[in-house]
Amino acid sequence: MEVKLTKKRALILSVITDSSHFMTADEIYTAANQTLHMNPSTVYRALHALLDCHLIEKQIRQDGNTYYKRTSNEHRHHLICTNCNRTIDIDGCPLAELENTLTTKTGFKITGHNFEITGICPNCEEQNHKSEE
Amino acid sequence: MEVKLTKKRALILSVITDSSHFMTADEIYTAANQTLHMNPSTVYRALHALLDCHLIEKQIRQDGNTYYKRTSNEHRHHLICTNCNRTIDIDGCPLAELENTLTTKTGFKITGHNFEITGICPNCEEQNHKSEE
DNA sequence: GTATCTGCAAAAGATTTGCAGCAAG
DNA sequence: CTTGCTGCAAATCTTTTGCAGATAC
Numbered sequence: 202m203e204v205k206l207t208k209k210r211a212l213i214l215s216v217i218t219d220s221s222h223f224m225t226a227d228e229i230y231t232a233a234n235q236t237l238h239m240n241p242s243t244v245y246r247a248l249h250a251l252l253d254c255h256l257i258e259k260q261i262r263q264d265g266n267t268y269y270k271r272t273s274n275e276h277r278h279h280l281i282c283t284n285c286n287r288t289i290d291i292d293g294c295p296l297a298e299l300e301n302t303l304t305t306k307t308g309f310k311i312t313g314h315n316f317e318i319t320g321i322c323p324n325c326e327e328q329n330h331k332s333e334e
Numbered sequence: 335m336e337v338k339l340t341k342k343r344a345l346i347l348s349v350i351t352d353s354s355h356f357m358t359a360d361e362i363y364t365a366a367n368q369t370l371h372m373n374p375s376t377v378y379r380a381l382h383a384l385l386d387c388h389l390i391e392k393q394i395r396q397d398g399n400t401y402y403k404r405t406s407n408e409h410r411h412h413l414i415c416t417n418c419n420r421t422i423d424i425d426g427c428p429l430a431e432l433e434n435t436l437t438t439k440t441g442f443k444i445t446g447h448n449f450e451i452t453g454i455c456p457n458c459e460e461q462n463h464k465s466e467e
Numbered sequence: 468g469t470a471t472c473t474g475c476a477a478a479a480g481a482t483t484t485g486c487a488g489c490a491a492g
Numbered sequence: 493c494t495t496g497c498t499g500c501a502a503a504t505c506t507t508t509t510g511c512a513g514a515t516a517c
Binding site for chain 4: 468469470471472473474475476477478479480481482483484485486487488489490491492
């Protein structure tokens with residue numbers, strides 16, 4: 202089946218692409234809906250289509266939310282601030298080596314990995330201290 | 335507030351403890367319900383209570399399901415077979431070192447991490463080959 | 468005894484789907 | 493034109509919640 206690039210889908214993709222951070226379906230809907238009126242189910246269907254084309258990726262985090270981001274050419278992981286939800290890119294992937302070891306040790310055919318390092322970013326930490334004074 | 339250890343909660347905890355793998359709320363409910371008739375909401379409330387006491391831990395995976403397991407004294411991660419859902423323990427944690435580096439580099443106060451390595455276990459791989467013959 | 472569980476049914480939140488009409492290629 | 497997109501409302505799935513009665517300590 203062919204995927205049609207409609208105005209709404211283009212808008213949804215640009216909302217995701219332009220965002221500096223990962224967005225939830227609802228954030229994407231809210232943002233896109235301001236420019237072009239659309240239904241949440243349109244957003245969900247568009248997200249599926251974009252995922253199928255590998256134009257975007259999703260990550261389900263331990264906070265229970267599902268986040269979407271534009272696919273980048275580098276394989277990247279992130280530090281996530283549990284306070285403000287900002288993310289910081291981590292250089293390199295610490296798992297490549299581990300995966301080789303694991304393949305040899307366990308016989309698993311490894312197909313993917315996901316990880317999430319959480320903490321409080323310097324900004325939020327500072328705010329915290331200020332409010333405690 | 336005090337937490338009461340009722341028969342049902344004890345049963346729920348033993349179901350989780352006795353299981354060799356991570357279980358979903360529904361699996362826990364189904365298993366426990368066979369011994370002592372109970373309502374799903376009892377299971378959810380028990381899971382929250384047990385999480386609060388740190389007797390169990392939960393993990394939300396990329397398959398969208400939430401899994402629970404008995405808390406163990408070692409810090410552990412797992413290889414997950416995306417076919418049969420079996421998990422295999424990984425020795426050591428590859429992130430301890432990375433976290434130190436990240437703290438220094440980014441100023442983040444790191445509070446936790448979660449990761450998930452997925453693949454096909456040797457068993458499932460074998461089954462696959464057999465069925466293709 | 469009294470605070471905390473439990474069952475039940477209803478509610479909530481996120482996502483999916485059926486169907487009829489609309490738009491892209 | 494024909495396949496695939498969209499809106500809407502209803503359905504789904506998982507988890508939560510209010511309340512009245514039951515139970516642990």
